[in-house]
Amino acid sequence: MGMAGSVAPEDRTGRWGVMYVRSLLAQAAVAHNEVPGGEDHLAVDLALLFPQGPVTVQVKCGTKPPNKDGSITVPVTAEWKKKWADALTPVYLVYVRLEKAPPADWAEHGIAHTTIHARAQWARVNAVSAASVRVPLSNRLTAETFDAWVGEFVAQFGKAASA
Numbered sequence: 001m002g003m004a005g006s007v008a009p010e011d012r013t014g015r016w017g018v019m020y021v022r023s024l025l026a027q028a029a030v031a032h033n034e035v036p037g038g039e040d041h042l043a044v045d046l047a048l049l050f051p052q053g054p055v056t057v058q059v060k061c062g063t064k065p066p067n068k069d070g071s072i073t074v075p076v077t078a079e080w081k082k083k084w085a086d087a088l089t090p091v092y093l094v095y096v097r098l099e100k101a102p103p104a105d106w107a108e109h110g111i112a113h114t115t116i117h118a119r120a121q122w123a124r125v126n127a128v129s130a131a132s133v134r135v136p137l138s139n140r141l142t143a144e145t146f147d148a149w150v151g152e153f154v155a156q157f158g159k160a161a162s163a
Contacts, residue, residue, distance in 0.1 A: 013061050013062060013098070014059075014061055016061055016096070016098070016118070017059045017060060017061025017062075017094075017096035017120075018034065018045050018046070018059050018061075020061070020096045020116065020118055020120060021045075021046065021057065021059050021094055021096065021120065021141070022034070022046070024120075024141060024142065024143050024145075024146075025046075025048065025146070027143040028143035028144075028146045028147075030048055030049070030050065030146050031048075031049040032046050032047060032048045032049060033046070033047045033049070034046055035047065042056070042083050042087075043058055043079065043080040043083040043084060044056035044057060044058050044083075044091060045057060045058055045059045046059065048146070048149070050146075050149070050150050050153060052150055052153050052154055052157070053089060053153055053157060054089055055089055055090040055091070055092065055149055055153060056087065056089065056090075056091050056092070057091070057092045057093075057094055058080065058084075058091065058092070058093050058094070058125070059094050059096065060074055060093065060094070060095050060096070061095070061096040061097075061098065061118075062095075062096075062097070062098065063097065063098050064095070064097065066097070066137070067134070069136075069137065070136075070137030071121070071134045071135055071136045071137055072095050072097060072121055072134070072135045073132045073133070073134050073135075074093060074095050074132060074133045074134075074135055075131060075132045076093070076125070076128060076131065076132060076133055081125075081128045081129070084125045084126055084128060085126060085127060085128075087126060089153070089156075090124055090126060090149065090152055090153055090156065091124065091125050091126050092122050092123065092124055092125065092149065093122065093123050093124075093125045093133050093135065094120050094121070094122045094135075094141055095120060095121055095122075095135045096118050096119070096120040097118060097119055097120070097121070098118050099118055099119065119140065119141075120140070120141035121135040121136065121137060121139050121140055121141060122135060122139045122141050122145065123135045123136065123139060124152070
């Protein structure tokens with residue numbers, strides 16, 4: 001950690017993952033709130049505020065290698081699974097995979113732009129029963145993903161009111 005660093009190394013990875021997801025939310029113009037540290041008792045990090053209603057997101061971040069099919073297996077606890085199952089609205093698990101190992105290589109600062117060496121995949125986790133979640137490669141998290149999540153919300157709760 002450089003001289004300016006004050007975040008513990010184990011917390012730095014988690015912060016990077018949350019900030020990565022928040023940058024995509026900003027790109028998609030999605031209002032959201034981050035659950036403050038120490039208050040994340042519902043096993044979620046973010047509440048996304050769509051016009052149709054809220055969904056919540058648990059963010060995990062690391063360098064886990066993908067499975068042969070490109071999915072990533074994320075271990076989950078019984079406590080998290082119960083909390084996600086209790087939620088009436090959709091809950092998503094997002095895994096942000098850091099493509100390069102040392103933190104100094106997570107972002108590359110070129111003259112014209114900054115490149116982030118990470119990608120994220122997601123899965124809905126309201127009804128998880130296994131000890132882990134396979135986050136499929138086909139569920140790549142992008143700004144467009146949030147429109148699909150709105151679609152899932154509307155499918156579950158009915159058609160949104162028209163103006």
